[in-house]
Amino acid sequence: MSATNPKVGFISLGCPKALVDSERILTQLRTEGYEVVPTYQDADLVVVNTCGFIDAAKAESLDAIGEAIKENGKVIVTGCMGGKEEDIRKVHPSVLSVSGPQQYEQVVNAVHEYLPPKQDHNPFIDLVPPQGIKLTPRHYSYLKISEGCNHRCTFCIIPSLRGDLVSRPVGDVLDEAERLVKAGVKELLVVSQDTSAYGVDLKYRTGFWQGRPVKTRMTELCEALGSMGVWVRLHYVYPYPSVDSVIPLMAEGKILPYLDIPFQHASPRVLKAMKRPAAAEKTLERIQAWRSICPDITLRSTFIVGFPGETEAEFQELLDFLDEAQLDRVGAFAYSPVEGAVANDIAPLIPEEVQQERLARFMEKQAEISTRKLAAKIGREVDVLIDEVVEEGAVGRTKADAPDIDGQIFLDGATHLQPGQFVKAVVEDADEHDLWGSLR
Secondary structure, three states: OOOOOOEEEEEEOOOHHHHHHHHHHHHHHHHOOOEEEOOOOOOOEEEEEEOOOOHHHHHHHHHHHHHHHHHOOOEEEEEHHHHOHHHHHHHOOOOOEEOOOOOHHHHHHHHHHHOOOOOOOOOOOOOOOOOOOOOOOOOEEEEEOEEOOOOOOOOOOHHHHHOOOEEOOHHHHHHHHHHHHHOOOOEEEEEOOOHHHOOHHHOOOEEEEOOEEEEOOHHHHHHHHHHHOOEEEEOOOOOOHHHHHHHHHHHOOOOOOEEEOOOEOOOHHHHHHHOOOOOHHHHHHHHHHHHHHOOOOEEEEEEEEOOOOOOHHHHHHHHHHHHHHOOOEEEEEEOOOOOOOHHHHOOOOOOHHHHHHHHHHHHHHHHHHHHHHHHOOOOOEEEEEEEEEOOOEEEEEOOOOOOOOOOOEEEEOOOOOOOOOEEEEEEEEEOOOOEEEEEO
C-alpha cells in the first residue's frame, strides 16, 4: 500500500454487535484505499465507535474520545452514544462529526469530508478479502443477523438508539457465513439484539440460498448454518417458545449445545416491571425440558440485581432460582439508571450499597454452582478450539465457552498447536471459571 494513502485510526467500544458495525465501516474504508493504522501518531484522523448502553459505557466512550482528541486532534464519533450528539459536544466540542449506530454512510462521508480518499486509488491494488476486514482472530467471527429490537424492556434504551427489528435477508446472512468459513473461520457467533425474533418483521418470508428455499426464521437459519461444518454459537436469544425448536439441532450436533439467553430476573413482579416475558416456574420447566433433549447443553444468562423497587424477598427469589436452574455461566449487573429508561421512574432507586451487597451475594452463589459444575468435567474428554499459543502452552475453548465472556481451557506444554486448530483433551483440573487439561 502506498505511503501516500490516507491513514485512519479506529477505536471500537461496546458489544459484539458494535464490533460488526466497526468491521463494516473499516471494510468500506479499506475498499476506498484508506489505510487502517494502530497508533494515534500514524493516523490522519481517528474514528471512535461508541457504546451508550449504561452510564459506565458512556463514561468510557467519552474518555476514549477525549484521549483521541488529545493524542490526535481530528476525531469522528459514531455508534450508540452518537444518538446523543449534544452530550458528546458538551464535553468534546471539537469533534469533527457525530453519527448514530448503523449510520455507515454518514461515517464514511465524514471521513471523505475531513480526509479525502486518494484520487488515483486503484481498487485492484488495495485488495480487500472477500470476507471483509475483521477485528476478531481469523478463526472465529461474529455474524449479525438483524438490527434493532421490537421489545420495550423498561431498563433498556436500545430501541431508541437502534430502532425496531430489521432482519437481514436470509440469503445475505448465509452468503456472508459461507465467505467467512471459506476464509478460515471455524466458529460463527450469531448475534443481534434479539436472535429469537429473526424474521418476525418479514413474516418469516421464504428466501433463497444456493438455489433452495430457506425461511427467514431462527430454526431454518440454524439448520443452514449447521451444514457448513463449523461451530455455530447462539447469542442474545430471547426466551420465546420458538427457542425450543433449536434444541434438537443441538442434540444432533448441528449447532453447538450452547444457549446465551438473558433471563434478567426470577421474581414475577420484577419481570413484569421490566416488561420481560415468562414466569420463573415456566422457565425452570423449559430448562428441564431442554436438558432432557440435550443433556450437554450449556446455559449462559445475565441478570440485573437491585432493580428499582426490588425487595429483599424478591432478591431471595432470584437466589432460589439460581439454585434450581443450575445455570453454567452467569453474568450480573447492578441496575444502572440509564438516561431515558422507563425503569428509572418505576420506584425509588435501590441504594448503591444495597445493590452492591446483593450483587456480591448473587455472584458468590453462582461461583459455588459454577465451581461444582466445572469440577464435574474432570476426567471427561472435550473438544477444544485453540485460540492462542503462549510460552507455557496452548489456550483454547470448549463447546461450552464463548470468547471473551466465558472460561478457557489451558493445555500446558502444547506449544506445537496453532490458533484455529481443533483438538481433543482430557480435563484434569478446574476452578470456578476455567479448566486445565492435557491432549488426548
